[in-house]
Amino acid sequence: MSVEWHDPDSGGALGGVRVLDLSRVLAGPYLTMLLGDLGADVIKVERPDGDDTRGWGPPHFDGDATYFLAVNRNKRTLVADLRQERDREAVLRLARRADVVVENFRPGVADRLGVGEADIRALAPAVVYCSISAFGDAPQARALPGYDLLVQAVGGMMSVTGTQESGPTKAGVAVVDVLAGLHASSGVLAALRHAERTGEGQHVRVSLLGTALASLVNQSSAYLLTGTVPGRMGNAHPSLAPYETYRCADGEIVLAVGNDRQFRDLVGAIDAPGLAEDPRFATNADRVAHRDALRTTLERLFATADVGTLVPQLLARGVPAGAVNDLAGAFAHAEGLGLDVIAEVGEPGRTVRTAASPMRLSSTPVTYRTPPPRLPPHGSGGPH
Known part of the structure; x- marks a missing residue:
């Protein structure tokens, strides 16, 4: 299993930045796609049966779940079973030259697999190691499973969504996962800047629950400052009309x-x-x-x-x-308003349409270099 980073600079704002993506599902992959759009070289490590979202369909496009295709462009995939020493060593070889490592295992799992923050830091002292969890890594939270729907519920978001008749309602998309990925991207970019100035890496931690509470903005502020517990108002606004x-x-x-x-x-x-x-x-x-x-x-x-x-x-x-x-x-x-909102990313025989990045940079624009990767057979080499 011989794997190398791409050395050529993509020309993007993050050209030359190497991102080792150990994450799956949505929050972590959304973060690493953002970094890839900005020019980073992203290698996604997947289990032999692939990222969970490869099976989250219908709908499908050309044999792939559209859920997976939504957040995995500009990446190459390496199939590895981290429980096997040979595969783990291949991943750690990549980690030695990585600038960023992203994981969203349940707290403690990355350490047990030998790819925790301390394991990677020993190989790459300046690495930015990003962990996304559901509820944080305190002892009472470590074992809790976390999915976006669950966090929307316990994090108060469902309590202010819907109507009195409908009852608590989730948003129509996994908005907490997306917002966690966005918050993590800011943390990673800030930590990269710090590492460039000082040579010191750091551990970036983002929780879905913390993200939900911060993203409730004015609703959270109303509660914290006045004790007001908001309820469901449908599409109405608590402070504006009409x-x-x-x-x-x-x-x-x-x-x-x-x-x-x-x-x-x-x-x-x-x-x-x-x-x-x-x-x-x-x-x-x-x-x-x-x-x-x-x-x-x-x-x-x-x-x-x-x-x-x-x-x-x-x-x-x-x-x-x-x-x-x-x-x-x-x-x-x-x-119709002149926005470029669809990105077509192709390779011979295959073109995937995805929602374009909303970021517009005048000197280092985002690029769409490769479509979301197919899942290669385990042991076939890589990344693909």
Whole structure:
């Protein structure tokens, strides 16, 4: 099993940075894909049966689960069973020259497998070692299994998502995993900067639960500062109105009115001067206090309006508004606005379309060099 890093610089912002990816599923792979997009050379180590998400389908594309394809471009795969000494030694040879190592095993598992932070640090003193866990590595948390749905529940996110009728509801995507990967990317980049200046590596730790609580931002702040425990409000906002979805004749729109001037623009756009004169709606605080009455009034006015007519009418007056799109409509809308939101990554006989990185760097743009890798047979060499 002979493996070498790619020596040529990709030309990206992280060109020349070598990332050993021991992670699986979503948070860790999302982080390492971000680093790969920025030019890092990423080698993904997978068990002989592959990353869990290779089996998370349907849907599939060209034999691969689309879940796996979402977060594994710009990587090569090395198949290794870390319980076998020969395979573990191959991975540690890579670690000697790695700048970053990422893992999201349950706390303690990487140490038992011989690829923990101390094992890697002994080989590469300046390495940035990143660990993503569900609940941290304190003794009482180490054994707890963690998936995004579970963390959305225990982390309070489901308590503020949905309606009173629906009960607690998860977000439509594994948002805590994605946010954990984003937070970890900031930590890794900061630690790389420190290592460049000092030659000192460090251990970056991110937990899903900590990520969930930090990402609840204003909701967490309201609780910590006032003791307010927020509840489910559907698509409404606890501090703004009108700021939610509204029914029209042929669908739904969103209004995101953030100040009193925008409310006056809304009233002018729909030719309803009586709303501006109603003392219940004079200020944002008034509108929040009377949100149900405001909602009823607006939906009565919108009842005969088509989304395709009403939204341009509102936008023309500077009112933040939009249609509630499905994914087909969302991609079409973004492309209509001139955004490059689809990345096509190809190799001979195979092209994979993925959602493009939203990062735009003027001098070192992100690149899409290789599609998510196939899983090679164990022992076939690599990485592929």
